[in-house]
Amino acid sequence: MLCLGIESSCDETGLALVRDGTVLGNVLTSQVNIHALFGGVVPELASREHLRHIGPLFDVLVKQTGTSPAELDCVAVARGPGLLGSLLVGMAFAKSLALGLDIPLLGVNHLHAHLLVSGLTAELRYPSLGLLVSGGHTNLYRISSPWQFEQLGRTLDDAAGEAFDKVGKEIGIAYPGGRMMDRLASLGKADPALFTRPYLDNDNLDFSFSGLKTSAVQWLNKNLPDLPKRILEPGQEKPGPLADFCASFSLAVADTLCIKTQRALDRHPEIKRLIVAGGVAANSVLREKLERLMEKRGGQAIFPPPVLCTDNAVMIAYAGCILARAGYYHALDLEPIPRGRKIPDDMLQKV
């Protein structure tokens, strides 16, 4: 099963070719420098950039891998959640290929693809618990099969990565700040009592990180008011009060994610495996805690390779292979689903 994957949900245009469990090619162009000028993603610019890059990237991919489009068995595209204009570019490209080559089209849930991509390097078994922690999402899922995801919890406000980025900005780290805060944290000593673990006094599996973010900012204003107002460059991290602050903040975020993950596992004792995905899955404190948690429970925590934690088309192509092999496809009137709208369960299946 040779599947072309297309990712254009936000500010990265990606195309990849995956044959079953093997990645044949992966091309990606990021618009991060364009949007950095405006301090955030500008949707109209994002769509235009996708449109400018998607055709040439396809040509590069085909040439690099020595593949002829006629060899494709299916085309998978990130269907959402994302920016509507950006999704439409990838969707139109995917539909034209599916129609022109007379092959099945698959609209892949971008969030599910983040979790499934670990299957490239580890054996996934079901049911599993999925923890998706990125700049835009903090979700818990019960995953019964590659096409059955039940959302158990989500963030009510800021995502975990967003909290890292906003606090990072306060201490002079360029967006996105999570990675550098992690490096600073590794040089510091955490005070577990500095911040309360937010939104635990309830019996649900949702998260809320905006209060923690605010108390971290208030702590900084009170205790480290003289932070230099310049961007901290990679390599300038050193031990000291700022590193200690980062260690305490990272620990508070990681503890909170761990406690709700544990709560989800207690409620679903049949689940022995945890799949973690999204940019924050690269966080060293979180990784260690989740690995220890699963070890204690006699289970296993699975993380994707760091290069596949952030947005990419390999995850879309790989999910496409799995779904197509199970006989699933979408009709050509498939619609992209922007952020905030539920993605319908409308795959068709060949009999």
Ligand code: KG4
């Ligand atoms: O999955 P991703 O690309 O996000 C979205 O598509 O939304 O992940 C990006 C997020 C950013 O918020 C970034 O700060 C965070 O992941 N991140 C980290 C680390 N590496 C990336 N956060 C904490 N620790 C890290 N090591």
Ligand code: ZN
């Ligand atoms: Zn993503």
